[in-house]
Each structure stands twice: as structure tokens, then as C-alpha cells.
Amino acid sequence: MSTEKLTKIYDLLFDRFGPQHWWPGQTPFEIIVGAILAQNTNWTNVEKAINNLKRANLLDPDKLHNSNHNRLAELIRPAGYYNIKAKRLKNFLSWLFETYDGNLSQLENLDTDSLRQQLLGINGIGLETADSIVLYAFNKPIFVIDAYTCRIMGRHCLIEPGADYEQVRDIFESFLPSDVKLFNEFHALLVMVGKNFCKPKPKCEGCPLELLPHEIAEYF
């Protein structure tokens, strides 16, 4: 991998598909809730859950923190894993209120690594969720890795077969400038490509290149 290659891939994707307008959420808190609800779940289902929370006037740290578990679980039911996700939302809020008095704006002042490490200490927030929050809710430069990114990079032999999360993240962060806007757009574009042009096996067996527009595939 090289800076030139990664940058070329990004430029081609951006020129072809344009800005993806991520994260699809209007406030930092909505982005955080969305990141937890999106775990291993189709985004359309997450939207239904978030809309339920909005209608119930619960999309607010204080209100969600004080909400009843069963009521919260029922509202987020469309997102799947609703019991465990209700607990994970509560875990985040318990940490937020115990550590920062429920004040999200205090998190903005933390440096990138400190925020990341503190988020990872919350039960239910793993690497991808923490990094999504750091990048998309707080605009700090972390490159988010997800299943689509690993699939695309793996299919094109751009990562080692068994590469773990941190190894893949290191590839992007080593060869790209630490730019929030770039990290935001690149990851969103990879998700879009994964959804539309790099289907799971066996449907996509042996043919990932053909599923990308030709002018882009030739550079992978």
C-alpha cells in the first residue's frame, strides 16, 4: 500500500459517487445513539428505532438516562438486539453522567486517544462503535474500520488475509493525512461500495472487481 494508491482510490470514488453526507444524524447525541443501534444491523432498521425515540421525545441524554428499560427496549425494537442495545445505551449514559455530569460538550475537549480509550471502557462499545463516535460525533481524526472495509480490502488483496481491526486502521492512518473530512468521506464511500458493489460470498465469489465501475476497479 502507498499514499498514492490510497489517495487515488479515494479520489476516484469521490469523483464518481460524490459526498455521502455522513453521519446521517443531526446532533452528536443522535450520532452516538445511531452508532450503538447500528451494530450488526441494517441502517433502515436503525432509522425506525431513532424515529421512535424522537416521537417519544427521548432522544436526549437526560431523558434517555432516566427512561425505563422496558420502554426503551420496546422503542428500539426495530433495530434488533433491543434488550442488549437498551442496556448498551444505558451503559453509555451512566458513564456520561457519572464522569461528565451528563454533559456531552465536555467530551469535545478530550484529545482523540483519550476519548477513544474512555469510550472503549464502556461495556457494549467496541472498536468500530467507539471510532464512529470519535469521528462522526466529535469530528476527531480516527479512521473507522467496518466489515465492508475489510471485505473490500480483502477481496482486492490490499490487506493480509487475517488482518485485525487495528492493522487495517493503521494502513489507512499511516498512508493518509490525518484529516477529519477525508476520513469521514472515505469510510462512507467504502460502505457505499460494499453495499452496492462487493456482495458477500458466494454471490460475489471471485468477481469483486467486476462489481465496481471499471474506471475505479482497474486501480485496485
Add this chain to the structure above:
DNA sequence: GACCAGGCACATC
């Protein structure tokens, strides 16, 4: 009806 979706924690070996 099977498979998939923008993971994570925990048990077990």
C-alpha cells in the same frame, strides 16, 4: 425459508 445487515461480550478450549 435462507441469508444478510455500518458488532460486541462472554464462555470455552
Add this chain to the structure above:
DNA sequence: GATGTGCATGGT
């Protein structure tokens, strides 16, 4: 440290 399993809805 690697591997397997539970969590669950809704779209294709």
C-alpha cells in the same frame, strides 16, 4: 490467543 455463540428485527 483463537474460536464459537447469543443477541433479534426487517429487507431481499
